[in-house]
Amino acid sequence: MANYPQIDDCSGVWKLKDVNTAVQGGYWRLGGSRGLCAGGNEGDVGGSNNIDFITLASAGNATDFGDCSNAQERTGAISSHTRFICDSSDSPGYTGVEFVQFMTTGNTTDFGDHTATRYFTGSASSSTRGIKFGGETGPSDSNVIDYCTMDTTGNFTDFGNLTQARRSHNAGAGSPTRAVVMGGQSPSSVNTMDFVEIATTGNAVDFGDLDTAMGAAAQTSSSTRAVLCSGYDGSNRVGNVQFITIASQGNAIDYGDMDAITTNGAGGASNSVKAVISGGYTGSSYHNVIEQFNISTGGTATDFGNLTLGRGNVGTGSNAHGGLNDGYQGSVGRP
16 A cells, blocks of 8 residues: 655655556546635625636636525535535525535535534535534524535534534634634634544534634635634634644644735635635625635735625635545555
């Protein structure tokens, strides 16, 4: 068995037959890795059913992918190498989840149901298991954690509980083994972080504190570092970018800033090298700007392109984020 580099740290000389095996297995760094943005708030019309896609390696405007079955606000999403799985609706009493295949285009298909009715959830996944954290139930916030096996369909299963009830909107990311929830609102913005080991079940454990409390923030990761940005600190929208090292516990560090209009409710995706932050709410309107920065270095974000329409609280994900990139492990030389 060969243990190859992680997708966000590929280096050295490889045999062509080994590269071919890794590419066919979906474990090589892919220039065509894809990010999806689904649903979200769309100004005065309420929720959107639109799904956009972008190619993460190259900047450019988003392209229409298809539609969700229902108009959605405050959408949450998880993703594997092949599937993007998002909430079906945020209507009271609705628990539905649906999915699309990343490398096709088209409308969503039913996946199953959450264990509890909630929206504004945090989300994280490995290559096999997707986990949803907390959320808003309507009258209150939730501490529920549940999970699914993403290559099947069916209902979610109870995982455990967060250290405190919170709604997070996409504020969840991680490595192939560990998922971290950074910040959230409960009901005001919080600076706490929790983590779980993805392959097990059980209650979350305290990770550390954010540099700045953030709710309704965008989060994504490489396999070693998680980042959080474009959130609400309880009084103002803040554009700073914070990071943690996922394998260790400790406090977040500020290491950059967003460049465009300061928002909350943006969505985060990555190809494990580049973080791409989409949309958000300015306080008076929903915007369509997409920005990017390098996860390993931070700094000020740069322009990537635009969504097909302005919206916030979108469900975002990719087929190359840090939770998927555990490196190829297989037989050397296998064609």
